[in-house]
Amino acid sequence: MHTESLVKDLASSDTGVAKEAMSKADELIGNQKLKYDKSSINKSTTSSQYNDNPQQSIDQEAFCRSLQLDAEERSERRKKREEIANRHKDQGNKYFREGQFDLAIAEYTKAIETAKHITVYYTNRAQAYVKLKDWDSCIADCDMALRIDEKFLKAYVHYSKALIQQAKYDEADKILNTAVEKTKRNKIIQDYKTLNEIARQGKTEENEAITASTNESQEYELIKTLIGKCNDSTTEENDIVVALDTLGLQLGGAGLKQAYYRVCGGWEIIHKNSFIARLWKESTVNKTQVNLITAMIRMMTAAIENNDRNLQILLEDCKFLEMATKWINCDIEEVVTHVMIIIALLVKGSNRCQWILFNKLQEQPRFLQCLTNISCMNRRLARVTLDIIKSLQEQERFRIICRESINKYMVDPLCSALGDAKKLKNLKTEDIAYYSSLSEILLLIAIDDWFRERLAKQTVLWLGIGHLLNIAAKAPKNVENLLHAMLGLMLNLCAQASENAAIQNFSNDFLPSLVNILTTKNEDIFERLTRCIARLIGFCTKKSWSLDLLPKICPAILVNRGRPVTLKALSTCLAYCTKNDQKAAIEFLLDFKDLVTIFTMMINSDDDSIVGNSSLACSHIIGQAKISQLFIGSDIVADLLRIVDSSRKNVTRKNAGIALAKLSQSDARHLERLRDLHGVEILHSVLDSFGKI
Template sequence: MLGDPEQEEDFQRFLRRVDEISSLVQDLSSADSAVKEKAIAEAGKRLCDQAASKEGASRTRVDRTVINTGSPDLAEAQTAEAFLAGLEKDAKERAQQRQRNELLANALKEQGNEAFRKGDYARAVQSYTEGLEKLKDKQELYTNRAQAHLKLHQYEEAIGDCEWALKCNEKCPKAYFLMGKAHLALQHYGESRQCYQKMLQTDPQKQSLFKGTEQTLFRTNNGFSLLRDKEAVRRGFCAERRSSAEVDLAVALLLLWQAVCSGNEANQHLLLTDPDVKAQLPKLLSSGVAEIQKETLALISLCSENEYGRRLLGQHRDLTSWLQILMGFVHHRDARAGSAMDILCALAAEERFVAQCSPLLPTEVLPLFTQLLASAKLVNQAALARCVGIVGSLCAAVGIRVQLAECRECWQACLQLLDQYLSSPPQLQECSFEVLGLMMNLLLESNVVIQGLALDISGRCMALLGDQDGGIVTRATGVLSRILPAAPWAVEAAVAGGVVKRMIRFLKVGGEITSTYALKTLCICTRSSREAQEALVKADRRFRVLLKLLDSENETIVGNAALCLGQCLAVPGAAKSLLDSNVVMTLLRHAGGDAARTSVQENSAIALGKLCVAEPRHLLQLRKLHGLTILNSSMKYVHSN
């Protein structure tokens, strides 16, 4: 694979010579006299050999021998000293030359690296080659050139460079790795595996690189045909009733598929598009054998971790049955329930899955879902909470939301779960939180079922307003803000139950989300209930809470605060209580402002008008501020838009 034998021999001779000269120079400087004398003798021998070689090359017919009349010992000493000086000089010159070559080789290596980064692999090969002409024993140049050869699909050349790199450094894991890739591309599977095994021997930490190669070897050697070609494997894997041996076989095959599909999209594609596998996966999930279910869930979960795998799973024809099967794992109290919810959560993000669920939801999925809600204390509650959350996210699709909102059984199961939570608060807290979120989503719809249950729904929410969990309170307030518009009698019951006072308290101490829901609830109650208006004036003396909300940066809060204020100004004394405040200035600023939501200008202008009608002294202040002109211009602008 190295090409020219003479070139290889020349390279080996060069390496040996460098090693010998380096060793000799080191011995000449040794503190050990015996080692030093031996080195001098060896140097003298090399000098004589070199002189004889030169004499043989340039011999003439004239004998010009000069007889040395001096002392033989003196001549020998002078010769040794001269050789040593020449050797040291030669070593320095060689070191300097190598240093220059090293700099040139490194510069050419960087040129090659830059060309490689830009995708100009041919230019990279050229730069690495020029670098090797300067320094033929630089291992990095061989491995870098091998990498460029791989990009150019020049696999034989890549293997040759890797072999040269290993001559420079026999423990170079990169050389083994690149050689393994080249052999793999040439379908030399045995050689490829040997390369990776040697790589692991030199550097065990490179195990992750070898994993991908094992997966490729499994695929290229038709490993996925095992189920199709081996009748015994197929029969045991697909059996309706399995013996213990067949269970072990199915588990082993599932574990094998997990190993070869982990992080490998090509293998996932082959597995999940195989007709037999597609047909068997739902059967394995519903097999009733815990070991098989566990490993099947692990395999599907592994594939659902990446977008490509989720898309492959979403191509199955009967995804609704998957929804039912996965929901059914909520009954299990072990890790299977969590794995099933992981998969369900991943699939719920796929449009195809959502589209397939919609038509069969009422007849096949909703009965199971309501059953799970009704038996909340008997199932895996953590998994049930996640299941409810996933169904809530599916309600982003209008078709699914409409069907659930029209299902009286679903509403009743939700209310039943909330009743169980209210009777024993420490239990079902997470489930109740998710159920309230689901109810908020469903209340984006309006129908007769919701109207008929409005009193029950609002009653449960009123009971939850005193809960110790802030998340429960926030969502209960949100449900109230959406259910009260559905039925006037629900508003009356909520007002009688003290909802206004509770909402004012939330506005004083609650966060922005809770405040948004609470303020909307107050707007709904004060719009139609004089009792609510009077309760608000009494609970929020001089409208301190509402005036503070008018200074909010949230336009929704500002608009609703102005609306709520305007609705309460008909209460005797309400407008008068604001005489010493800056309410006119504040409302005028919003009425003439440029808020994105026109409801801010409209509600502020209406509230300002009601304020001046209820208490004329506010009109005097409005005129001083040229407010009438501002209001006129503002309303024209609002109506034109």
């Protein structure tokens, strides 16, 4: 049989023909095992096996070549099919984004018919079925996707959504538990388990509400009557406002009232009431609608408070964020304030509430964009909007889920707003509150390492900080809240100062203002100040700052002996000051009466960093004869020797060794004390190991 004919028969849909061809192929190639991987054949053979029959060897090689060509052709055809299928998928995605779900399904179906083995086509179509509430079709597609790939997370997600909508909560749990087992994506799946629990709890509440209706509950009847009045097309607008406010009062407190609201069709008010429906449809808001909007928001606030199911309906079915975006853009303070109240309730709600809200904010980032723009450009409304932004940023979940939106819509406007401070000549009360809030928000954003690096490179941000510091230095008592927030931001951004040219360039400008503010009596601010100075001081190129800084940090060392974080920063400053201008430092320290006390205290600290910094500072000045004489009678030699002999850090041992050597050389009495302690050999050995002798 010709090999071409044999290959054709092998691919036959007739199982009898294919089976016979397979038998002949086995006979042709004997027991040789062909190894293949989808589109290529391993043609390596042992030629010695066929030396007795050259014709058989030729037929076998031809057969292998034919199989190889067939595999390549099939691979090419498959590739072309997938390209066509992907075009259908992309078109389906376009229709999906436009809300044309029927057309999207048609395109996904074409993709599936063209390439049945690709799972994403099934889950895309399943997602479109979700939008059309065709739960059975969604489940069928997810089931098919999981048959192809049992680890495909999206299939489990859409599967569970459909089951939840069918009130099959136990089945949804089973699907999600299987998802955890197969995909190991427990954290993501837990969120969908949360949705299942919200739906289960909501259904239980609704069943209890229905029972109450049959028992003629007065609360139930009143809520039903008020909702009916709101849905009545003949009700006047002013009467609707009254009914909404009354309904909001009724919904407050614990109990089944919020479930009554759902069962009685409360959420249908948005569509059935012509006045309210207009609010949802129109693109602008006018002042005549303020009473209706605020009454509606008050009622919705009461409906969602401590009720996750109502919150879910508000965000998902009522598309509240789309409305809220329009309302906060209206520039009407009363409306914006009411929107912020309900958003604050959402932000501070349960973990389940937050997860739903944050995902919706990521899906609809325009709300965050508008919120940020108002905060930066409308100082009158910023009072309420900045509080919400801060509340959002305080939630780690928000920063994770909405990271992309924060980067795209919030970082640059907030930095520019703080940079605008450079236009100010003095700070009013409202300015202090505004720039404090901005600094706190940027500090929360900078918790993320990637954002910290980006913020640290914003020149406009540093210009604003520098100008605010200059103003604050003139009257630090009046701006303590601002200083606390701004110094916290600086500390965070300066964590990567060694890698950031922008920070280094501004060090000379910042340091004088920071030094002037050291007069503050606020301990928290003083601590942040010293830590900022300690991080920036190494990049300053001017020597004059040492003369201003030393008189402030030396007395502060005594005052802050019980505050190790502050003391650590002060010891860093002392080391830099004594190195930067040794002559000026020595002149000041000769007149500082507590010189011996502060050095003795720091050298005997339990903190290795303080010991290391103070040893380094000591090595800068102790070689001067007059300074070394001041230490006669103290235990400085014994203290330094102990550090040289036992410190865990080599750099600390080295610094202490240099200080001890200079001290011994500057005054014979210190050398004699070192000999009495049998420390000469120890010192010599340590310095020799560091190459200092």
